[in-house]
Amino acid sequence: MSSSFQAPKGVSEYVPPRSAAFLAARDAYARAVTRAGYGYIELPVFEDTQLFARGVGESTDVVTKEMYSLTDRGGRSLSLRPEFTAGVVRAVLEHGLHKGQLPVKLWTTGPAFRYERPQSGRYRQFYQVDLEAIGTEDPAVDAETIAVAFDWYRELGLTRQRLLLNSLGCRECRPAYRALLQEFLRGLPLDAATQARAEVNPLRVLDDKRPEVRALVADAPLMIDHLCAACKAHHDTVRERLADLAIEWVDEPRLVRGLDYYMRTAYEFEHPLLGAQSGIGGGGRYDGLSEDIGGPPLPGIGFGLGLDRTVLAMEAEGVAATAQRACDVYGVPLGEAAQRRVFTLVAELRRAGVAADMAYGGKGLKGAMKGADRSGARFALILGERDLAEGVAQVKELATGEQTAVPLDDIVTILKGKVR
Ligand code: HAM
Numbered sequence: 076m077s078s079s080f081q082a083p084k085g086v087s088e089y090v091p092p093r094s095a096a097f098l099a100a101r102d103a104y105a106r107a108v109t110r111a112g113y114g115y116i117e118l119p120v121f122e123d124t125q126l127f128a129r130g131v132g133e134s135t136d137v138v139t140k141e142m143y144s145l146t147d148r149g150g151r152s153l154s155l156r157p158e159f160t161a162g163v164v165r166a167v168l169e170h171g172l173h174k175g176q177l178p179v180k181l182w183t184t185g186p187a188f189r190y191e192r193p194q195s196g197r198y199r200q201f202y203q204v205d206l207e208a209i210g211t212e213d214p215a216v217d218a219e220t221i222a223v224a225f226d227w228y229r230e231l232g233l234t235r236q237r238l239l240l241n242s243l244g245c246r247e248c249r250p251a252y253r254a255l256l257q258e259f260l261r262g263l264p265l266d267a268a269t270q271a272r273a274e275v276n277p278l279r280v281l282d283d284k285r286p287e288v289r290a291l292v293a294d295a296p297l298m299i300d301h302l303c304a305a306c307k308a309h310h311d312t313v314r315e316r317l318a319d320l321a322i323e324w325v326d327e328p329r330l331v332r333g334l335d336y337y338m339r340t341a342y343e344f345e346h347p348l349l350g351a352q353s354g355i356g357g358g359g360r361y362d363g364l365s366e367d368i369g370g371p372p373l374p375g376i377g378f379g380l381g382l383d384r385t386v387l388a389m390e391a392e393g394v395a396a397t398a399q400r401a402c403d404v405y406g407v408p409l410g411e412a413a414q415r416r417v418f419t420l421v422a423e424l425r426r427a428g429v430a431a432d433m434a435y436g437g438k439g440l441k442g443a444m445k446g447a448d449r450s451g452a453r454f455a456l457i458l459g460e461r462d463l464a465e466g467v468a469q470v471k472e473l474a475t476g477e478q479t480a481v482p483l484d485d486i487v488t489i490l491k492g493k494v495r
Pocket of ligand 1: 157158159160189191196197198199200201202203205206207333334354355356357358359360361376377378379380381382383384
């Protein structure tokens with residue numbers, strides 16, 4: 076029987092054996108970004124609500140409908156982070172990191188919170204791995220972020236992800252395009268809610284998934300055809316650098332991100348086996364974000380990749396199991412004196428770098444061997460009273476059943492050699 080409690084609705088949790096893939100993915104991410112020169116940043120899980128309102132944008136669903144906000148006992152309005160980027164830029168400015176060498180390259184990971192309708196792959200507490208390169212407009216860095224994501228996916232064994240790429244223009248060219256698009260949308264028989272959205276954020280109407288809306292906006296003007304010369308040059312260089320790295324992408328002129336800070340490069344990673352929640356990650360440039368939150372002009376680019384959806388993609392592609400680190404050696408003591416000896420042997424094996432575990436609770440041979448099988452160990456280390464008297468232990472290779480007596484003093488060295 077379970078307890079009277081359940082986890083809050085819509086949170087993602089990881090327990091063994093599934094948690095092994097989650098951890099392996101996160102560890103692999105840390106290696107991939109460290110190789111690419113990104114330093115780690117650990118941020119608070121909650122921030123001033125206004126940081127998200129001004130950073131992520133007052134007109135976004137994330138801010139208007141999905142934030143977990145609270146007033147603390149000191150009367151401050153705080154919100155659980157719905158994403159990382161605003162917090163990273165806040166921390167860069169607060170700690171003056173932008174006064175050193177640029178770009179400031181940072182990564183982080185952890186839970187984020189959005190009050191969304193829960194379903195497979197969409198949670199109210201979910202996990203992201205995040206990366207931000209702050210303080211440069213160099214389009215090569217845009218391509219670098221994408222390359223880092225692809226390296227990570229490849230290391231996890233994923234092959235089916237697709238990159239969708241677009242440019243959203245800048246403060247120079249977007250306002251004119253926005254007016255043009257609004258003009259176009261006003262002439263369409265859209266429902267009242269969509270018409271209202273067209274007034275606040277017309278680009279989002281292009282991203283509407285409903286077929287009837289898609290049909291109506293099929294001939295809408297596209298940002299990509301109205302980029303200023305600087306944005307066009309930037310976008311061309313990003314594409315050129317991606318081609319240099321043999322990274323494939325799909326041009327998606329209707330791609331609009333759900334957060335307001337994006338400018339120029341915007342991209343998403345999609346996985347075809349995940350159904351409705353196919354967006355496994357997304358990112359782009361946010362050259363105006365620093366100013367939006369009261370900082371100096373400071374361009375930036377980065378991404379957030381959904382760790383939960385990445386694990387689902389690993390499972391869908393059948394590469395999650397390889398993430399499991401099995402136990403190498405499992406101790407099977409028979410009797411109290413043997414238990415004491417196996418207990419120290421297991422500790423010595425671990426110190427020697429061998430993954431080792433043992434049967435606890437005074438189990439008999441049958442029960443303990445079942446534990447050995449379940450642990451996934453390659454070897455059982457069986458120690459009975461008679462073995463102990465003779466100064467040996469039985470090392471049994473579980474796959475073949477082959478068993479040899481090994482002197483207790485040599486156990487660690489020999490097993491260490493065998494599991495290499
Ligand atoms: P985002 O597209 O809102 O971007 O989220 C990035 C990824 O997080 C999504 O592609 C998805 O995989 C995952 N995700 C988002 N919401 C949920 C949810 N409710 N449940 C499960 N997974 C989810 C950002 O958050 C930006 N901060 C990314 C960024 C960083 N842009 C520049 N720098």
